[in-house]
Amino acid sequence: MSxxxxxxxxxxxxxxxxxxxxxxxxxxxxxxEDVFGLIPFNRHRDAMFGRDIDEITYQATYPxxxxxxxxxxxxxxxxxxxxxxxxxxTTDIEALVARARAAGGSIPEPIxxxxxxxxxxxxxxxxxxxxxxxxxMDQQ
Numbered sequence: 535m536s537x538x539x540x541x542x543x544x545x546x547x548x549x550x551x552x553x554x555x556x557x558x559x560x561x562x563x564x565x566x567e568d569v570f571g572l573i574p575f576n577r578h579r580d581a582m583f584g585r586d587i588d589e590i591t592y593q594a595t596y597p598x599x600x601x602x603x604x605x606x607x608x609x610x611x612x613x614x615x616x617x618x619x620x621x622x623x624t625t626d627i628e629a630l631v632a633r634a635r636a637a638g639g640s641i642p643e644p645i646x647x648x649x650x651x652x653x654x655x656x657x658x659x660x661x662x663x664x665x666x667x668x669x670x671m672d673q674q
Contacts (some may be wrong), residue, residue, distance in 0.1 A: 538671065553589065554664055555613050563590050565660050569633045570622055571595075572602065575661060576624040577609040585609060619665045627654050627670040636656045 556562040567570045572592040579588050589605040599611075602620060624630045631641055638661040645656040657665055667674040 543630075551591070551603060552618065552620065553603040553605045554618060556604050556606050556660075556662055557610060557666065558662065559590065559604060562604050562660060562662060565637050565639060566592070566602070566604065568637045569630065569639060569658070569660075570666075575601065581638055582607075619628075619667050622666060622668045624668055625657055627668060630668055631656055631658070647662050 545653060563574070572595070574589045575593045577588070577590050579586070581587065586608040587605055588608055589603050591601055591603040594601050610653070622630075627645055631645065634641065640659045642657055645654055647654050654670045656668050658668055659665060
């Protein structure tokens with residue numbers, strides 16, 4: 535799957551990763567691995583703003599791509615779900631929706647077409663309510 539979007543920046547900075555706070559790190563790890571096929575790269579315990587954390591970082595899904603990290607405060611008072619949107623691209627949006635439902639996720643709106651951009655899109659909520667936007671580009 536190739537990415538048709540242009541790339542670049544105006545400064546010496548490259549977007550490399552994002553982190554999503556979750557309440558149940560083990561359950562959310564299973565969801566993202568089962569639904570999106572993410573592969574764990576490392577697990578790390580540390581502190582952030584004086585609070586102990588546990589995090590799992592996943593490999594980029596393509597060379598040079600950005601990585602996703604699931605992070606949990608060990609005192610378990612994470613921010614509310616909906617604080618961010620993670621984006622994924624797939625070649626089979628229907629199959630991904632089926633996997634999400636089977637893994638306990640939900641689909642709040644049906645898959646829809648955006649003709650202007652030549653794609654289909656759906657929002658997948660993980661079992662904690664975190665938002666994942668999934669797109670399937672038209673075949674070129």
